[in-house]
Structures are given as C-alpha cells and as structure tokens.
Amino acid sequence: MRIGVLLVELKIPENVGFIARVMKNFGFSELYLYNCKVTEQSYVTAAHAKDVLENAVRLNSFEEILEHGNILIGTTGVTAKAQERYIRKPIFSPEELRAFLEGKDGKVIVAFGREDYGLFDEELELCHMIVTIPTNPEYPVMNVSHAVAVILYELSKGRYGVEEKTYATAKDIENLVANFEKLMKAVWYPKHRIDRTIIALRRILGRSLITRRELTVLHGIVTKSITYVEKLKKELENCK
Amino acid sequence: MRIGVLLVELKIPENVGFIARVMKNFGFSELYLYNCKVTEQSYVTAAHAKDVLENAVRLNSFEEILEHGNILIGTTGVTAKAQERYIRKPIFSPEELRAFLEGKDGKVIVAFGREDYGLFDEELELCHMIVTIPTNPEYPVMNVSHAVAVILYELSKGRYGVEEKTYATAKDIENLVANFEKLMKAVWYPKHRIDRTIIALRRILGRSLITRRELTVLHGIVTKSITYVEKLKKELENCK
Incomplete structure (x- = not known):
C-alpha cells in the first residue's frame, strides 16, 4: 500500500520542512499541500529532503485530495471529551491503523491539520478513518511534525530493520x-x-x-x- | 519503570523545548541536560511543557548521569555501515527496547546526542543498551526532537488508550x-x-x-x- 501525506493550512514554514524530512527518514515521498506556508525556512528544516518538498503536489481545496487516494485518514489530537463527538467516532490508534492497512493494496492519504485547530469538522467528515495518537490527557496536543513522525514511524514498521542479533543459547x-x-x-x-x-x-x-x-x-x-x-x-x- | 531523558550538548534552543513538549505529551517529565543551549526560544517551543524545562536537572558531565538511573540507553541514528562497529553492537529497535523494559523496575535514562554528531563514542561506550530507529538508509538521520517523539511514543504504549470500540458481530x-x-x-x-x-x-x-x-x-x-x-x-x- 502506498502512503501519501496531506498537510492542511500549516502556517509555520518550518513545520512543512520538518515533515518532508521525517517522511524521507521513513521512506515516504508523496506530499500533498493545501494552502500551507512554504518559504525558504521550509527548505532549511527539510535538510536532505528538499526533493520531497519540491515534488509536493499543491491542492486548491481539501476535497481535491479525494482524487489522489483510495482511503483518507484524518488525524486529530483530541481530548477524551472530544473523542465523544460522533465526528471522531470510531477513533483508531496508529497501531490499529497499521494493522488495518497491512497487506492491503491501493493508496492511503494521511491528513494533518492546522497547528492551532487541526482538521476542521467538515474535513474530518470526509475521512474514512480517524486516527489519534494516545497521549497524556493533561497535554494531548502534539506539535504537528511530531505527530507525523510518530504515525509514519508506526506505518513504516517492517520496512527497515535493525541488524539481526544472534543471542547466546x-x-x-x-x-x-x-x-x-x-x-x-x-x-x-x-x-x-x-x-x-x-x-x-x-x-x-x-x-x-x-x-x-x-x-x-x-x-x-x-x-x-x-x-x-x-x-x-x-x-x-x-x-x- | 521510570523513564528519564538526557540531552547532550544540543545547540539549537528550539529542540530542547520541542523535546520538553513531546515528553509531556507522552506523560514523561524527568529531563536531564548536559551542556545544552536553553534560551527563551526553548520556552516558546516547549508550549505548555514549560514546567518540564524548568525542572530539568543540569549535569556538569555526561558521566554524572550514571548516578541518576539504573539503565542507560544510548541512541544513535546510524547507517548500516556504522552499525557494524562494535561500539554499536548489539543494537536494538525502540520496540525491542520496550519489550525489554516491560515489567521491569528502576529507572531508565534514554540519552540523545548533538544535532550534528549525536553521542560520541566515549558516551556510547558507557551505555548499557544502544537503540536506533529503523529508517530509510538513503536518509537515516532524524531531527533529534523527532527521534525523541518516536522513542517516547513507543515507550508510552499501553499508558494511554483510545476508546474501546464495540465492533459489530x-x-x-x-x-x-x-x-x-x-x-x-x-x-x-x-x-x-x-x-x-x-x-x-x-x-x-x-x-x-x-x-x-x-x-x-x-x-x-x-x-x-x-x-x-x-x-x-x-x-x-x-x-x-
């Protein structure tokens, strides 16, 4: 299964670059941007992933992403309270998402929203699956590039291994x-x-x-x- | 098992703040700093985790950390080539680290090194376990705050859940x-x-x-x- 990342209205140019970098770290390259602020600073934080940023596809609306993938995943950094809202139900962990996608074909797009508001309800409504990273209820809101890092880490499991160790018997x-x-x-x-x-x-x-x-x-x-x-x-x- | 994070000679003040934030996101608070640059910018990126930054313990040497924990974990963003060096052998994935720590008592310190050089060999030599995040060999080097996010995400698994779903039979x-x-x-x-x-x-x-x-x-x-x-x-x- 191919995996693309959609960023929605990110305002901090560094974040877009950080995300391009972590995508490349985990072997992903298909980046979609809807109304994100990309400046020279984005290229600084992208480090050796400038190619990911350069090849990013710009969308004119959130809905346009529907043409680019088979399954649309919406991410949300929600409090336990917000989890109760029907728009966020059912909600899955990154591990559950990985298990669900395992062995499937096609292309999945994982969408990440604004630094302050995340994805709007109208956007989450269009998603096929809602994912949240289990976090401390005292401070559940992660920096968006960290959330991308965690989810791509989970989805890349099994792609790259560390060396096989031969344990003593x-x-x-x-x-x-x-x-x-x-x-x-x-x-x-x-x-x-x-x-x-x-x-x-x-x-x-x-x-x-x-x-x-x-x-x-x-x-x-x-x-x-x-x-x-x-x-x-x-x-x-x-x-x- | 308690978990502390040691940062070694980070030069970019924003990184220390980002790390404080992601620590709090995953419910960790014990931060140790050895010769890191902490400025007002660190407090900006720490967002609502200023307390983690304020309570950080400053060390005068890397070795001082040995007094603060039972197991010292060294992290390294290595290429397949570097994995062959004996200082980095045996090397474990974050999942293997989590499995190893499960059900154990005491306090583990996870050390993260400089933005450019990581941990020095002399520092890795002192560590009991070496951990690396499996990444794309074409671009294995992660931003340090992203590496912290991924490892703490893995170590916090099971602490916070997403809602139980009642699947239809x-x-x-x-x-x-x-x-x-x-x-x-x-x-x-x-x-x-x-x-x-x-x-x-x-x-x-x-x-x-x-x-x-x-x-x-x-x-x-x-x-x-x-x-x-x-x-x-x-x-x-x-x-x-």
Whole structure:
C-alpha cells in the first residue's frame, strides 16, 4: 500500500520542512499541500529532503485530495471529551491503523491539520478513518511534525530493520559458566561460595540478552586468566 | 519503570523545548541536560511543557548521569555501515527496547546526542543498551526532537488508550443484511440480483470494521426506507 501525506493550512514554514524530512527518514515521498506556508525556512528544516518538498503536489481545496487516494485518514489530537463527538467516532490508534492497512493494496492519504485547530469538522467528515495518537490527557496536543513522525514511524514498521542479533543459547551460557567455574577452581575460590556464584552468573547472563559475540569476549577474559594463573603456578614450581 | 531523558550538548534552543513538549505529551517529565543551549526560544517551543524545562536537572558531565538511573540507553541514528562497529553492537529497535523494559523496575535514562554528531563514542561506550530507529538508509538521520517523539511514543504504549470500540458481530451484520433484503423486496429489486447483492453487502460490511453504533445508523436508513415505501403503497391502494 502506498502512503501519501496531506498537510492542511500549516502556517509555520518550518513545520512543512520538518515533515518532508521525517517522511524521507521513513521512506515516504508523496506530499500533498493545501494552502500551507512554504518559504525558504521550509527548505532549511527539510535538510536532505528538499526533493520531497519540491515534488509536493499543491491542492486548491481539501476535497481535491479525494482524487489522489483510495482511503483518507484524518488525524486529530483530541481530548477524551472530544473523542465523544460522533465526528471522531470510531477513533483508531496508529497501531490499529497499521494493522488495518497491512497487506492491503491501493493508496492511503494521511491528513494533518492546522497547528492551532487541526482538521476542521467538515474535513474530518470526509475521512474514512480517524486516527489519534494516545497521549497524556493533561497535554494531548502534539506539535504537528511530531505527530507525523510518530504515525509514519508506526506505518513504516517492517520496512527497515535493525541488524539481526544472534543471542547466546542457554547452552552457550552454560559453557561460559563452566569456564568461570574452572577459573574459580584455579584461583582457589572458597569452595562453599562456588555453587551460589555459579547460580548468580547463570542468572545475570541469562537476563542480559547476551549475544554470542559478547559471550566470546567474556570467554576471552576467563580463559586468559586461567592460562596465566596456570603459567604462574608452573613458574613458581620450577622456582622452588 | 521510570523513564528519564538526557540531552547532550544540543545547540539549537528550539529542540530542547520541542523535546520538553513531546515528553509531556507522552506523560514523561524527568529531563536531564548536559551542556545544552536553553534560551527563551526553548520556552516558546516547549508550549505548555514549560514546567518540564524548568525542572530539568543540569549535569556538569555526561558521566554524572550514571548516578541518576539504573539503565542507560544510548541512541544513535546510524547507517548500516556504522552499525557494524562494535561500539554499536548489539543494537536494538525502540520496540525491542520496550519489550525489554516491560515489567521491569528502576529507572531508565534514554540519552540523545548533538544535532550534528549525536553521542560520541566515549558516551556510547558507557551505555548499557544502544537503540536506533529503523529508517530509510538513503536518509537515516532524524531531527533529534523527532527521534525523541518516536522513542517516547513507543515507550508510552499501553499508558494511554483510545476508546474501546464495540465492533459489530457477524450476527449483527447478518441482521442488517436481512434488513437490506427486506428493502430490496419492498422496492421490487430484480430478483436475480438479490443474491449477489446480499453477498456484496455482507463482504463490504464485514471488511469495514463497522462498529455497533455505525450499524444502527445504517439500520435507520433501511428501516425508514421500508416503512416509507409501505406507507406509499398503502396510500396508493386507498387512492385507487
């Protein structure tokens, strides 16, 4: 599913640029502007997303957007009170929106309104789905570019990943614990403490989300300590 | 688990304010500043989160933060290339961070670095967990306040909900379809089209995530149409 962003009568030129930037950060490029103030400052805040701003489609009315997409999503930063109004019912979270769009074809337009008033009721009426970001009722109103960031972050999930981590298996951890036990014996660690220390090590390592690579690092210290201790012991024997 | 935000050497005063605002939007208030530029402009962009800014704790060094939390999270907007460096390994997504913190006690500090360089290597070295937001490799670097917005949005999940929706059951939908069938018969809708129309209605309604409340609205039109048609029919009979 393709995703476009419609901005409605934004007055602060920086916001349009910030939004172009965050669109590009999450791999989106289709920007629609209805009566937004775009100045040189917009290009400053767009940073390396000037292309998104340059290619933005200008609309002459809000209704014109209906020709550009299949599903129109209206966003609103509402209080619990306002959620009760029928124009905002039913209201969905960004996660619910993502789940709904998953695997669907076509093009969805997500509309964001004025810095002060958001989208007007007449505009929300035309939307197929109303979305709000769950926020603190004491201060629910987000900066519009932050709201765009959050929604595009949610909608881009699964597009870009972070590296796959290879976590150590329980067996890997057991091997390291055994190596620690070897070290404890080599340095004559008090015998009555060995058991509880082994358990503590096992639990610390098990809870730490340790990767295989990190485990190797720990093996390194332990093994080197053991071999060095053995070497010293031998030297001492020869010396006597 | 309590969550604090540490900002490191931010130079643009507006950013500190934007971050204070988005913290309050998601219900967080513990802000730590190390050598950030805070001016009147910060208070403008903080909007109704001036209290967060006023109560921010100033640190004299990055290391000082270690006294304020149990787990230190370093954030980085890295390219795939940079992810290969051992200082950034293993690297976690905001979702993985949230999953890791779930149900844990204590206080976590999430650190965000300079607008241009992010956190320095020496700072990332001190962190217990490295987090990055999965972004477009063509333009991975986010505005710092947007990165904060996304991470706090993810970490605040479950705190604030949107209203519970009561979706119509399949049986509710069937009742509406039956009502439509009644209307079709009342208006002598071509018999050979009724079956396929019923199937189309059932599928459209079933896919639309229709709520009980919305279903009632549709019942309203259909029932009113039927009764009005019946009324006209009777009037016409009496007239003949």
